[in-house]
Amino acid sequence: MYYPLSRREMSDLRRTNSEYAEVKLYMRNKDEYELETHLYEIQRSHSLDNVITPLERIPRHLERECNIPQDIEPPIELLAHSYGIDYLGAIKMLLCAISMAIWGRLFITPKESWDEPGILQTIGIGESGTMKSSLLKKIAHPFRQFEQDRAVSEEQRALSKAKQKFGEKFIRNIEKTKLREAIKTAVQSDPAAVLEQLMQFASENAQFQIDANKELASTVQVSPCLILDTATPMALAKHLKEHGECANIMSAEADFIKKVILDSSADTGLLLRGATQEQYVRLSGNATNEIRLERPSINMLVMSQYSVAEKLYRNEDLNDIGLTARLMPHFFNSSYQREELNAIAMEEYNSKIKKLLDMYYTQDCKAEHFAVKLTSGAIDSLNEFEKEINDIIENKTMPASATPWLRKACGLSLKYALAYHAWRCTIPHTPPITEDEMRVGIEIVRNSLPHVEFAFGPMGLCALNTAQKIIDNIRNRTEDERLKLNQIWDSTLIQQRIGRKAVEVNNALQLLESCHWIILHDDGSKNLKFMLHNNFFGRRYR
Numbered sequence: 001m002y003y004p005l006s007r008r009e010m011s012d013l014r015r016t017n018s019e020y021a022e023v024k025l026y027m028r029n030k031d032e033y034e035l036e037t038h039l040y041e042i043q044r045s046h047s048l049d050n051v052i053t054p055l056e057r058i059p060r061h062l063e064r065e066c067n068i069p070q071d072i073e074p075p076i077e078l079l080a081h082s083y084g085i086d087y088l089g090a091i092k093m094l095l096c097a098i099s100m101a102i103w104g105r106l107f108i109t110p111k112e113s114w115d116e117p118g119i120l121q122t123i124g125i126g127e128s129g130t131m132k133s134s135l136l137k138k139i140a141h142p143f144r145q146f147e148q149d150r151a152v153s154e155e156q157r158a159l160s161k162a163k164q165k166f167g168e169k170f171i172r173n174i175e176k177t178k179l180r181e182a183i184k185t186a187v188q189s190d191p192a193a194v195l196e197q198l199m200q201f202a203s204e205n206a207q208f209q210i211d212a213n214k215e216l217a218s219t220v221q222v223s224p225c226l227i228l229d230t231a232t233p234m235a236l237a238k239h240l241k242e243h244g245e246c247a248n249i250m251s252a253e254a255d256f257i258k259k260v261i262l263d264s265s266a267d268t269g270l271l272l273r274g275a276t277q278e279q280y281v282r283l284s285g286n287a288t289n290e291i292r293l294e295r296p297s298i299n300m301l302v303m304s305q306y307s308v309a310e311k312l313y314r315n316e317d318l319n320d321i322g323l324t325a326r327l328m329p330h331f332f333n334s335s336y337q338r339e340e341l342n343a344i345a346m347e348e349y350n351s352k353i354k355k356l357l358d359m360y361y362t363q364d365c366k367a368e369h370f371a372v373k374l375t376s377g378a379i380d381s382l383n384e385f386e387k388e389i390n391d392i393i394e395n396k397t398m399p400a401s402a403t404p405w406l407r408k409a410c411g412l413s414l415k416y417a418l419a420y421h422a423w424r425c426t427i428p429h430t431p432p433i434t435e436d437e438m439r440v441g442i443e444i445v446r447n448s449l450p451h452v453e454f455a456f457g458p459m460g461l462c463a464l465n466t467a468q469k470i471i472d473n474i475r476n477r478t479e480d481e482r483l484k485l486n487q488i489w490d491s492t493l494i495q496q497r498i499g500r501k502a503v504e505v506n507n508a509l510q511l512l513e514s515c516h517w518i519i520l521h522d523d524g525s526k527n528l529k530f531m532l533h534n535n536f537f538g539r540r541y542r
Helices: 007-049 055-062 070-083 087-101 132-149 154-187 191-219 233-242 255-262 268-276 306-314 316-320 344-360 376-395 400-407 409-424 435-447 449-456 461-476 481-486 491-498 502-514
Strands: 106-111 114-117 121-125 246-251 280-282 291-293 297-304 328-331 370-372 518-521 529-532
Touching (some): 007 529, 055 461, 070 087, 087 132, 106 409, 306 449, 328 449, 449 461, 491 502
Parallel strands (some): 121 328
16 A cells, blocks of 8 residues: 655655665776776786787797708798798798699599599788799799790691681581481481481580580690689689699789689689599580580689788688688798898709609690509508597687688698609609608698688687777877777777677787787676777887
């Protein structure tokens, strides 16, 4: 039952509510003051004890000691010191070039049910100024020299075109003769069988055209084109058809990744089959223009900036179909001062590439492919590495998105072992891969695991661009720097200012904390709070 309060009771109630509000405000202010005091103390001690790591220097933390075999050390050392890159990156680039020179004609058979194509697809990631173009120019030099030496003269090209024109005319005459015979036979037959016989002729004639054009194409000479820097899907398929079903792609710019991989019109099926050497068919409205590749091979050595590589590794569809899982990422670390070394070291590399091209380059799509076996010691080393990778997957010590890549890590170690094997051997397809060669391939893949984790991890490459946006946004604000340093920031504010999702911002903030740019305070909410390192603006305030 409701009893009305007296005037005195109402006054007491108002006073009580007012006192409660004041106490509540006091406690909130007290909590905020204590939090601020606590964060200021942490900020001061953190800034004194830790030095900010610039984001562009993060790749240095990915570097692992890499033991380079003596027989391949001179060109590796020259590339590393001439272009300021780490040894691991240099050996990846050089062995990828060796893989290009064997023209997709070698594959490894560690087991009866396992054939691993000798194809390497590598992506080098670095900011502008890392001399990516000069590096690829040096690596591509023996390939360009081979193209010049084997260039088809104008007379040869004209003769080939004349042969092709004559052959096409000959095929058309045969088709007319066959058609007349088919019609004559059909007229003399039962009228009900006429349509069936004409359809059978059409089917046989289409297959005849395909077979005849294959034979004709094998007689047509074109100048060797060993290196592409970019290509449309159709142009790439035609190039494969004309050059023995092999294409090598070297691109110092990110345009290749944008146009050939990330673009909506990209033919990812061709790129995938170029890595697995599975049959590829590009259909066309005309049967004679159909492109059929039995064992396409696409080696890749492409360079990219961080922003484009981020889009590549953020793309879940490409990861689901296994495209990014077949790429070997490497983040360039400018470990060495650039200096000119004895160029004679590259002569050995140039000579080896020429010998391999002389042995394996062909424009014949039916050329023989060779299986390379492993010694028992090499198989034992591979089995041990397989257990090591399985432990990483089971213990989930790397991001879940990197699992498809890890499942292909053993195959990748075989590819590097084959490339090193091709460097050492006079005739690479004759002797088996040795245990020492297998260990080199394994070590390259093992030392690349930090690069793979950074490429696929949520607080790695995908957070790097967002982290840089956060730094730029805070620095570009008009407030006094001291006010920014004394401010307690939160992730919601940053999210609104740079227009990124909460998950992306929180991952980027954790990356910035690992590099000592900020000090995070986790209060249990999704809205992370943080303060800036005292040297955030390039000068230390105490």
